[in-house]
Amino acid sequence: MRIYADNAATTKMSRTAIDTMIPYMEEGYGNPSSLYVLGQQAKEALDEARATIAAVINADPSEILFTSGGSEADNQAILSGAALGAKKGKKHIISTKFEHHAVLHTLNKLEKEGYEITLLDVHENGLVDPEELKEAIREDTALVTIMFANNEIGTIQPIRELGAICREKGVLFHTDAVQAVGHIPVDVKADNIDMLSSSAHKYHGPKGVGFLYFKKGVRLQNLIEGGAQEKGRRAGTENVPGIMAMAAALKEASDNLEKNRAHLTAARDRLIAGLSEIPHSALNGDREKRLPGNVNFCFEGIEGESLLLLLDDKGISASSGSACTSGSLDPSHVLLAIGRVHDVAHGSLRLSLGEDITDEEVDYLIQSTKDVVEYLRSFSPVWRDLEAGKTPHIL
């Protein structure tokens, strides 16, 4: 059996997205900036895609900027918020400890440029406390950036409430919604969002394309200078095939959202129940407030890498927040942020399910993980010490 259970890393393109893309490479390959019919047709197609995307998140088409993906949208949103603040002498930015690196590394850069960054704690359940945001906002706060749903542990933040706090205090609010858009309902108006990042390859669209929603009146700072594309906010000939496929994938995900959500939630819960039977294991992130397809566990006495390699042997593609996958020896900053100690954080497993997952496949995931964990523990010195009582169990 082969199971792709790493949909938080990327997804397979949907047939609809592929079929939408091809004509824009074969016949409709015009440059949207060209004046002849072929170019103008491409421009009209882009307008259509913009309207489709805007409708899904309840925005106006003029509030959608096409980007090369989630990372670029995060960078542009945060640098724009920072620049707008600086003009008014505001150089304080609030975020959280478990953001994606596209956010955290951009904030690091700003810190070196003289901005003050406050990173809110994420509680054991993987959620931010709105009261703590309220307390952290100051007179000189330029921007708040908090992710909609976490890519590792899948927790969904109370975005509407966090956005309302920012509105009330007159602070710009950005959310990295890369894991949310196409998977759970997102409504930029109701959710009080000023800027939002999204990426097509997380909802069965192509890689290398995404968008930034920016509320009317929010002035964006350019990352790329050059031509007048995107009303002068992002230079470079538009990725027409990619954008068309992104819009088609998002429309499809949105049309099927409730059906997919119900199916994935049932599969997720079956998987969580099965993996919970493994002794000295723990689910990471809130049991209820999590993405429909996200399961993330820590197993004591296990190395995440070994677990992944052995699961791969069994045909399972999964992910671990730990060490060597990212080329560093530090365990996942997300797991550390929710209070997992280093040893435990190293033994993590993320299974992010696809919409076509079956019960039979879930059962195979459970059995395979049980077998691999038991096998790895059978010769783990760390596990031997835990079982002999030389070191206390944490989970």
Ligand SMILES: *Cc1c(COP(=O)(O)O)cnc(C)c1O
């Ligand atoms: C994947 C991801 C990104 C980066 O998106 P790209 O399109 O790959 O640049 C940013 N934030 C989150 C939460 C993600 O899951």
